[in-house]
Amino acid sequence: MGKNNFQQILIAILSDTLNCRVENSAIKEQITNENILPVCKLAQKHNLAHIVSNFIYVNKIQIDDKIKAKLQHEEFISVFKYEQINYATNEICNIFQKENIAHIKLKGSVIRKYYPSENMRTSCDIDILIKPEDIDRAVEVLKINGYSYIKKGYHDILLCSPNSVNVELHFNLLENNVNLDTVLRDAWQNTQLLNGCQYEFTNEFFVFHMFAHMAYHFLNGGCGVRSLMDIWVMEHKMGLTYSCAVNLLKKAGIYKFAVEMTNIANFCFDGKKIKISNEVLRFIINGGIYGSRINNIAVHKSKINSTFVYVIKRLFLPCNLMEITYPILKKAPYLLPFYWIIRWIKGIKKGKTKKLSSEIECAKKISKETVNETKKIRSRLGL
Numbered sequence: 001m002g003k004n005n006f007q008q009i010l011i012a013i014l015s016d017t018l019n020c021r022v023e024n025s026a027i028k029e030q031i032t033n034e035n036i037l038p039v040c041k042l043a044q045k046h047n048l049a050h051i052v053s054n055f056i057y058v059n060k061i062q063i064d065d066k067i068k069a070k071l072q073h074e075e076f077i078s079v080f081k082y083e084q085i086n087y088a089t090n091e092i093c094n095i096f097q098k099e100n101i102a103h104i105k106l107k108g109s110v111i112r113k114y115y116p117s118e119n120m121r122t123s124c125d126i127d128i129l130i131k132p133e134d135i136d137r138a139v140e141v142l143k144i145n146g147y148s149y150i151k152k153g154y155h156d157i158l159l160c161s162p163n164s165v166n167v168e169l170h171f172n173l174l175e176n177n178v179n180l181d182t183v184l185r186d187a188w189q190n191t192q193l194l195n196g197c198q199y200e201f202t203n204e205f206f207v208f209h210m211f212a213h214m215a216y217h218f219l220n221g222g223c224g225v226r227s228l229m230d231i232w233v234m235e236h237k238m239g240l241t242y243s244c245a246v247n248l249l250k251k252a253g254i255y256k257f258a259v260e261m262t263n264i265a266n267f268c269f270d271g272k273k274i275k276i277s278n279e280v281l282r283f284i285i286n287g288g289i290y291g292s293r294i295n296n297i298a299v300h301k302s303k304i305n306s307t308f309v310y311v312i313k314r315l316f317l318p319c320n321l322m323e324i325t326y327p328i329l330k331k332a333p334y335l336l337p338f339y340w341i342i343r344w345i346k347g348i349k350k351g352k353t354k355k356l357s358s359e360i361e362c363a364k365k366i367s368k369e370t371v372n373e374t375k376k377i378r379s380r381l382g383l
Helices: 003-018 025-031 033-045 047-056 065-099 108-114 132-144 177-183 201-219 225-236 240-253 255-269 280-287 292-305 307-315 319-325 333-349 353-365 368-381
Strands: 103-105 127-128 148-154 156-160 167-171 190-193 197-200
Touching: 003 025, 003 225, 025 167, 033 047, 033 065, 033 108, 033 127, 047 065, 047 127, 065 103, 065 132, 065 197, 108 127, 108 225, 127 132, 132 148, 132 156, 132 167, 132 319, 177 201, 177 240, 197 201, 201 225, 201 240, 201 255, 225 280, 240 255, 255 280, 255 368, 280 368, 319 333
Parallel strands: 103 197, 127 167
Antiparallel strands: 103 127, 148 156, 156 167, 190 197
């Protein structure tokens, strides 16, 4: 059985699970001891092994006990993580309500309740948006309540909850992409009060943000099958589609992307006879939940068509990217060459030279066919 067959089995399992189909699936006959392991590995790559485990249990499929035990462990971990995240999310929102800090729950925290089972929609962390002027106070009140400060990024501050859940407090939603940021910077202008000081996005902006975040990850190597599941759930369980946000999507240049992703989601999970790009679906599946190095490099090489130029761009990052790590460059961009040197020295001290060498070797090995296919994908999606 080939790689495509394993992908088809995983997609069929996800489709049956999302549509709550039990005991009547033809796909269960294709699940054997010989093919379940590669299907599970692919599912793990997308952080979806717990769904495969539940499918096997519900449909009473007999597989090797050792493989079943591993899958059940994945399912247990997903439930455990969900309980941890759910507890921490409620705790944070209660703290912010008490301290009168305006906040918005993002992504998984919102869409999770529309899945057949909430623990199906896994997350690695909690994402909450805070107004820029309140971010320091928000961090302080969480620290008082036992949360640990880890680091500050270009659009969020990372903390860790007392029960070891990572929390990203966003002070903006910017993605360092000019087109996307044109709309994302107006996030708070597209909200409505939910209760107390907890806000939610308007339907239009919620839909836009889901596709914008997906596009950001896509351009960095892949967005994962879970993002396609989110799009399907958003449409079929929340009643929200890209048509709710046409103006915002077009303004940010991702309207074609949103249409294509919606078609692929419906093709996968509804079985609709829609003409889609198999190349795009393959790019998503091969990339895994966070995208792959090969996909990432292929995207960048599809813009410049040169390994040498790619390496130069990696060594000499533009000022807007360097500002993320060195904010002083916003006020003093003329210091950029000095901070290039600092970045190189830090990289050498942290042993990142091997990683860079490996990346360069990977860039050399990527074929022209792969680069050209990636270029066609970007063109088809309007990215």
